[in-house]
Structure formats: C-alpha cells, structure tokens
Amino acid sequence: MRAMDFQFSDEQLMLRQSVRHFVDREIIPKIAEWDAKGGFDQAIWKQLAQLGLLGICIPEKYGGSGMDYNSLAIACEELERGDTAFRTAVSVHTGLNSMTLLQWGNEAQKEKYLKPQAKGDKIGAFGLTEPGAGSDVASMSSNAVLEGDYYKLNGQKTWISLCDVADHFIVFAYTDRSKSHKGISAFIVERTMGGFSSKAIKGKYGIRSGNTGELFFEDVLIPKENLLGEEGEGFKIAMSALDNGRFTVAAGAVGLIDACLEASVKYCQQRETFGKKIGDHQLVKQMIAKMEAGYQMSRLLVYRVGDMKNRGERNTRETSLAKWQACDFANQAADDAVQIHGAYGYSDEYPVARFLRNSKAPVIYEGTREIHTLMQADYVLGNRVDRKLSHILPPWK
Ligand SMILES: CCCCCCCC(=O)SCCNC(=O)CCNC(=O)[C@H](O)C(C)(C)COP(=O)(O)OP(=O)(O)OC[C@H]1O[C@@H](n2cnc3c(N)ncnc32)[C@H](O)[C@@H]1OP(=O)(O)O
Numbered sequence: 001m002r003a004m005d006f007q008f009s010d011e012q013l014m015l016r017q018s019v020r021h022f023v024d025r026e027i028i029p030k031i032a033e034w035d036a037k038g039g040f041d042q043a044i045w046k047q048l049a050q051l052g053l054l055g056i057c058i059p060e061k062y063g064g065s066g067m068d069y070n071s072l073a074i075a076c077e078e079l080e081r082g083d084t085a086f087r088t089a090v091s092v093h094t095g096l097n098s099m100t101l102l103q104w105g106n107e108a109q110k111e112k113y114l115k116p117q118a119k120g121d122k123i124g125a126f127g128l129t130e131p132g133a134g135s136d137v138a139s140m141s142s143n144a145v146l147e148g149d150y151y152k153l154n155g156q157k158t159w160i161s162l163c164d165v166a167d168h169f170i171v172f173a174y175t176d177r178s179k180s181h182k183g184i185s186a187f188i189v190e191r192t193m194g195g196f197s198s199k200a201i202k203g204k205y206g207i208r209s210g211n212t213g214e215l216f217f218e219d220v221l222i223p224k225e226n227l228l229g230e231e232g233e234g235f236k237i238a239m240s241a242l243d244n245g246r247f248t249v250a251a252g253a254v255g256l257i258d259a260c261l262e263a264s265v266k267y268c269q270q271r272e273t274f275g276k277k278i279g280d281h282q283l284v285k286q287m288i289a290k291m292e293a294g295y296q297m298s299r300l301l302v303y304r305v306g307d308m309k310n311r312g313e314r315n316t317r318e319t320s321l322a323k324w325q326a327c328d329f330a331n332q333a334a335d336d337a338v339q340i341h342g343a344y345g346y347s348d349e350y351p352v353a354r355f356l357r358n359s360k361a362p363v364i365y366e367g368t369r370e371i372h373t374l375m376q377a378d379y380v381l382g383n384r385v386d387r388k389l390s391h392i393l394p395p396w397k
Contacts (some may be wrong), residue, residue, distance in 0.1 A: 004307055012071050019078035022051060027082035034209035035354055038202070040085065042165070049120020053079075053090055058098055062110055063118035070306035073251035080255035081262075084358035085210030087252035092161040093117065095248040097124030097170055100241040104186070104229045113168060113188055125166035126245075127157035127189070127215050128238050134159075135371050137238060138181040142173035142217065150221040151175070151187060153195075156214060159365070163198040163213035167191055170241070171217070172234045184234035188226040195220040206357035240389070243316050246323035246366045247309065250302045253326035253362055256355060257295040260330070260337040263352050264288060267341055278340070287336040294329030301325055314386045317379050324372030327362040334359035 008016070026047060034040040048054055057072045058064025072094065080087035101114040101124070116122040133140040142155025153173055160169070168190045176183035189196060200213035229237050268279030268288065278284050301322035308315040334356040338345035345352045363369050378384035 004304065006303065008070075008074070011067070012074055015067070015071055016074045016078060018051060019053070019075050020081070022047065023078055023082035023086075027079075027086060031083045031209065032348060032351070032354070034085075035083070036208075036348075038204075038208050039211065040209045044086075045120060045123065048086075048090065054093060054120040055098065055118025056094060058094075058102060058114065058118040062102065063115040064098075068306070069247065069309040070303055072248060073254075073302050073306050076248045076251035077255035077258065080252035081259045083207075083209060083354070084252065084256060084361065085207040087248070087255065088161055088207055088210050088361070091245055091248035091252065092125050093123055093166075095245040096126035096241050097166075099244045100126075100170055100186075100237060101188075101228070103240060104233075104237050108225065109188060109228065117167075122167040123162060123165055125160060125162040125169045126241065127160050127169045127171040129159045130156060131158050135368055137172075137235065138184070140172065140174065140184070142171070143177075144173040144175050144185060144187065144222070146175070146224070149224050151185075151224065151227065153187065153189065153217045153220040153222055155217050158214045159201070159212060160198075160215050161210060161212050163211060163215055164200055165211050169215065170228060170237075171215070172238055175231050175234075179232060181235040182232050184238075185231045186228040186234040186237045187222050188228055189217070189220060189222055193220050193222065205360060206354075207361050208357075239316070242366055243319050244309075246319045247302070247305055247315075249362050249366050250298065250305070250319070250322040250326040253323075253330035253359075254295060254298045254302055256330040256359055256362075257291060257298065257326075257333045260333040260352065260355055261288070261291050261295060263350065263355070264291065264337045264340045267344075267350070271342075284340055287340055291333040291336060294333055298322070298326035298329050314389050316386050317375070317384075320367065320372045320375045323362075323367060324369060324376065327359075328369060331359040331363050 052065035053075050055064030056067050056075055057069060060066040076087050079090055098114055098117055101110060105114060117124045130140050144151040144153045155173055168188055171187050171189045172184055174183050175185040195218040197216045198213055200211055268284060269277060271278045305315050305318045305322050308318060337352040338356050341350050341352050344350055
C-alpha cells in the first residue's frame with residue numbers, strides 16, 4: 001500500500017490561512033445578525049469569488065482555480081468554522097453543481113454554464129429532493145416529455161439550497177417512468193425559463209442565514225441541448241454528484257467540530273465552579289476529549305477520501321462513511337459544547353446554540369444518518385459493491 005501523505009502543500013496552507021482570515025473578518029462578526037434575520041449579505045458571493053472559492057476544484061481552462069480535492073476540503077472546513085450556511089452554499093454551487101457539469105457536461109454546456117459560475121459571475125444549484133421523494137430518489141414525480149426541440153418539465157422540488165439566488169439548477173425528472181431509476185434524466189434549467197418559480201422555506205431550525213426552499217416547474221420548456229449526459233443517466237449523475245457533495249459536507253463538519261472546540265476551550269478557561277475552572281472537572285474534560293477525538297478521526301476520513309478522489313478512484317463507500325461519521329461527531333460536539341456552556345449555551349450570547357441547530361441539517365441532508373448506516377452495513381455484508389466508474393472521475397486539472 002502506498003503511504004498516505006498528510007502534509008499540506010504551501011499552497012494549501014496559504015489557502016487555509018486566507019479563508020480563515022476571511023471568515024474571522026467577514027463572517028463571524030456578522031453571523032448572529034444574519035442568522036437572526038434569515039439571510040446573509042449577497043455581496044459575500046463576490047468575496048467568495050475573489051478568494052477563488054467558487055471554482056476551487058474546477059480546471060483553470062473553465063475559469064476555476066485548478067486546485068485539488070483536499071484544497072476544496074480545506075475551504076469547506078474553514079467556511080463551516082464560520083457558519084454551516086456558507087459551507088452549504090459552496091457545497092451546492094461547487095460540489096453538487098459545478099463538479100457535476102465538469103464530469104457530465106459537454107463542451108458547450110461547460111462554456112455556457114460552468115465557466116461563468118467558476119468565476120463567480122453566476123450561481124448554480126441542484127434540484128433532486130421532492131416533497132414525496134427524499135432518501136428514496138427513484139420515487140420522484142417530476143416529469144419531462146420531449147416535444148420537438150424542447151423537453152416540457154413539470155414538477156416540484158423542495159429543500160433546495162440557493163433556491164432564490166441561483167441562476168440555474170441541475171434538475172432531475174423522469175423521461176421514461178417504465179424504466180424505474182434508469183428512466184430519470186438530468187437537465188440544466190435556467191431561472192429565467194418561463195414556468196419556473198421558487199419560494200424560500202421560512203422557520204428553519206438551523207442554517208438560518210442560508211436560502212433554502214422550493215422550486216416549481218409548470219410546463220417549463222427546456223431546450224434539448226440542456227439535457228445533461230444521456231437520457232436515463234440522471235440517477236447515476238445524481239449519485240456521482242452526491243459523492244462530491246457529501247465529501248464537502250464531511251469536510252465542513254470537521255470545521256464545525258473545530259468551532260465547537262474553540263468556543264468550549266475558551267469557556268473552560270474563563271468559567272469557574274466549585275472553586276476551579278470548569279476545564280478542571282473530569283466530566284468536562286471528557287467532553288473536550290471526545291470532541292478532539294471526533295475532530296481528528298473525521299479529518300482522517302475526509303482527507304483519505306480527498307486523496308482517493310485526487311487519484312481518480314471510486315470513493316462512494318469511503319465518502320459515505322466520512323459523511324456519516326463526521327456529521328455525527330459534529331452533532332455530538334455541538335451538543336456537548338452547549339452542555340459545557342450550561343444555561344449560557346442555551347442563549348444567543350454564545351455561538352454554541354447556533355452550532356447545535358446548524359449541526360442537525362448535515363445529519364439529514366445528502367443522505368440521512370440512516371441511509372449511510374445502511375449503505376455501510378451493506379458494503380460490509382457484501383450486498384453493495386462499487387463498480388469502477390473511471391469515466392466520471394476526470395483529473396481536476
Ligand atoms: C436545511 C436542510 C436542507 C436539506 C437539503 C436536502 C437536499 C438534499 O439533501 S439533496 C440529496 C439528498 N438525497 C440523497 O442523499 C439520496 C439518498 N439516497 C441514496 O443515496 C440512494 O438512493 C440509495 C443509496 C438509498 C439507494 O440506492 P440504490 O437504489 O441502492 O441504487 P444503487 O443500486 O446503488 O445504484 C443504482 C444505479 O446507480 C449507479 N450509481 C450508484 N451510485 C453511484 C455513484 N456514486 N456514481 C455513479 N453511479 C452510481 C449504480 O451503479 C447503479 O447503476 P445500474 O442501475 O446501471 O446498475
């Protein structure tokens with residue numbers, strides 16, 4: 001077995017430093033206000049673009065910064081240290097949309113959609129989940145019928161990040177229901193196409209500064225050239241997109257654990273009970289130690305997946321494990337961070353209540369904890385085997 005290299009390059013160290021600096025300066029001071037009002041300042045997109053974060057794993061010839069998968073993980077870690085909503089936005093724009101266009105789009109689609117969004121001039125998103133089809137992707141109701149040079153799309157999507165912000169969406173719909181999951185196709189749908197509308201969901205438990213909501217398609221006419229891949233390849237396209245999306249979610253969870261540790265250590269050093277700093281109490285130490293263990297283990301899982309991706313290896317199994325474990329560790333770390341802060345942790349005075357609310361979404365989205373548990377059991381039991389899929393994993397440069 002080839003030894004794994006856990007050294008970050010100088011370029012990656014600089015990336016981490018610049019994203020961390022950006023988060024400390026531009027996100028952390030404003031996040032409580034954005035979280036309370038339910039939206040962040042859209043000018044932040046320009047800043048993310050200037051940092052190269054909107055095209056991080058996209059080759060330079062398509063307007064991206066041509067960095068590798070572990071650089072994407074570094075960016076996601078650092079963004080989620082600020083707030084889960086920012087990492088979610090980058091995950092969707094980059095992991096679910098841009099990288100899917102890179103892997104499955106033809107040259108004309110890359111030129112028209114990938115290039116401007118890698119530069120940050122346009123925003124891309126992803127429409128898979130429906131009111132009646134979450135984990136069970138193949139039970140979706142959306143339908144697209146070819147009529148001349150256009151597909152006529154009807155249906156509804158829900159829990160779509162960037163629903164009111166994105167310029168275009170990769171949307172999945174049946175083109176042939178008789179073929180089960182092999183009858184699903186993927187389309188690039190522009191916001192400006194007639195019959196398209198979106199509506200944000202109000203009253204979310206967490207990631208409140210992010211824009212999440214519903215998409216509606218009423219006889220939307222999609223030009224034939226906006227079919228992504230071939231007819232019937234939609235399910236595979238969605239699953240391969242999720243391999244990238246879940247990787248960014250796992251990396252973000254590492255950043256959330258880091259934020260929980262940072263806040264908890266600070267509080268342990270200032271708060272005293274029973275005549276000593278709370279960090280000197282054994283049960284508090286236990287929570288800190290668990291957070292550290294979760295942080296280190298999740299990081300190893302994430303960077304191992306990044307390494308596999310960089311080498312073009314199929315990584316569905318390892319990505320699912322990293323996503324499942326890192327998100328569970330982050331959820332537990334956030335719960336413990338609130339516990340360490342006691343009653344103060346239950347208010348907005350400290351960031352940990354927001355961390356706890358935010359930590360729940362990644363345990364649900366991009367494959368619930370239960371879906372990943374079942375996938376892992378099935379891999380071990382031999383019920384699920386990943387075939388080599390070389391055509392969908394091109395090098396990033
Ligand atoms: C605030 C809160 C916001 C909430 C946001 C919510 C929005 C989202 O989370 S978006 C995404 C959420 N959805 C998911 O994650 C979906 C979860 N479900 C799944 O992952 C799958 O449906 C799962 C695993 C349960 C079932 O898969 P299963 O039916 O076993 O399919 P499986 O047999 O593995 O694959 C079917 C085909 O796809 C192919 N395929 C599977 N995985 C991949 C992959 N990673 N890459 C390429 N092809 C793949 C297989 O090779 C197979 O091909 P063929 O039919 O030719 O043999």
